[in-house]
Amino acid sequence: MPELPEVETTRRILEPYLLGQRIQKLLHQDPARYRHTERAEGRKVLGTSRRGKYLILQLDQGLEAIIHLGMTGGFRFEPHRHTRVTLVLPQQTLYYTDPRRFGKWWVVEAGDYREIGLLGRMGPEPLSPDFTPVGFKQALAQTRRKIKEVLLSQEAVAGVGNIYADESLWLSKIHPERPAHTLSPAEVKRLHRAIREVMGQAVEAGGSTLSDESYQQPNGEPGYFQFAHKAYDRTGQPCRRRGCKGRIVKMVVGGRGTHFCPVCQQNSR
Numbered sequence: 001m002p003e004l005p006e007v008e009t010t011r012r013i014l015e016p017y018l019l020g021q022r023i024q025k026l027l028h029q030d031p032a033r034y035r036h037t038e039r040a041e042g043r044k045v046l047g048t049s050r051r052g053k054y055l056i057l058q059l060d061q062g063l064e065a066i067i068h069l070g071m072t073g074g075f076r077f078e079p080h081r082h083t084r085v086t087l088v089l090p091q092q093t094l095y096y097t098d099p100r101r102f103g104k105w106w107v108v109e110a111g112d113y114r115e116i117g118l119l120g121r122m123g124p125e126p127l128s129p130d131f132t133p134v135g136f137k138q139a140l141a142q143t144r145r146k147i148k149e150v151l152l153s154q155e156a157v158a159g160v161g162n163i164y165a166d167e168s169l170w171l172s173k174i175h176p177e178r179p180a181h182t183l184s185p186a187e188v189k190r191l192h193r194a195i196r197e198v199m200g201q202a203v204e205a206g207g208s209t210l211s212d213e214s215y216q217q218p219n220g221e222p223g224y225f226q227f228a229h230k231a232y233d234r235t236g237q238p239c240r241r242r243g244c245k246g247r248i249v250k251m252v253v254g255g256r257g258t259h260f261c262p263v264c265q266q267n268s269r
C-alpha cells in the first residue's frame with residue numbers, strides 16, 4: 001500500500017509534468033469512486049502537495065484535486081491495462097492505474113474536506129517541524145490503544161502505514177502491542193526520531209516495492225527502500241540489529257500483519 005514515501009516520490013516525479021499545465025480531459029468510468037472530476041477539466045495546475053498519503057493538486061479557480069492511491073494506485077506515463085483514470089495534459093497524458101480499485105479521487109473547493117474524512121483530522125507531517133516529541137507524547141498519552149494501531153490511525157502522525165510502522169518500531173526497539181500511553185518519554189523520543197529517519201530515508205530511496213510489485217514509480221522503475229527493511233516482510237530471518245540473536249516474527253496487530261523482533265522489541269508493560 002502506498003504510504004508517505006511512495007506518494008511523495010510519485011508527487012516529485014509528476015510535478016514537472018503538471019505545473020502550469022491545463023487539464024484538457026479527465027476520463028474515467030466510475031463517478032462514484034472518482035468524484036466531481038468534471039470540475040477539473042479546463043483547470044490549470046498551480047501546484048502539487050501531499051498530506052499524509054493524499055496527493056493534492058492545486059488548481060485555479062480555488063479548486064483542489066485530492067488523490068488517494070488506496071492499496072495499489074499509481075501513475076504511469078504509458079498506457080497500462082489497469083488504467084482507471086486518464087489525465088490528458090497538453091504535452092503529456094498521465095495514466096492512473098489501480099488494479100484493486102481502492103483508490104479515490106475528489107475535486108473539491110480548496111480546503112473543503114468534508115467528503116474526505118481522514119484528511120481534515122490527520123496528525124502532523126512526520127518530516128515537518130510541526131512533528132515534535134512534545135506533541136507526539138501528548139497524542140500518545142491520550143490513548144490506550146496499541147502503539148502500532150495508533151501509528152496506522154494517522155491521528156498522531158500522518159503518512160505512516162504498515163511498512164513504515166513496523167520499521168519505525170523496530171528501529172526504536174518498541175513492541176508493536178505496547179499501549180501507547182505507557183511509552184516512556186525516552187521511548188517516545190526514540191520513536192519520534194525513528195519515524196523521521198525511516199520516512200526520510202524511504203523518500204530518498206523512492207519508496208518500497210514489495211514482491212507483488214504493485215508500487216512502481218511513474219516511469220516504471222521500482223522503489224529501492226525494500227532492500228533496507230529491517231523488520232517488514234522478513235519473517236523468520238535474523239534480526240539486523242548488531243549483537244541481537246533474534247529472528248523476525250509475524251503476528252496480527254489491529255488486523256494487519258506485523259513484523260518485529262521478539263528479542264530486542266520486548267513487551268515490557
Ligand SMILES: [Zn+2]
Pocket residue numbers: 239240241244245246247261262263264265
Ligand atoms: Zn532483534
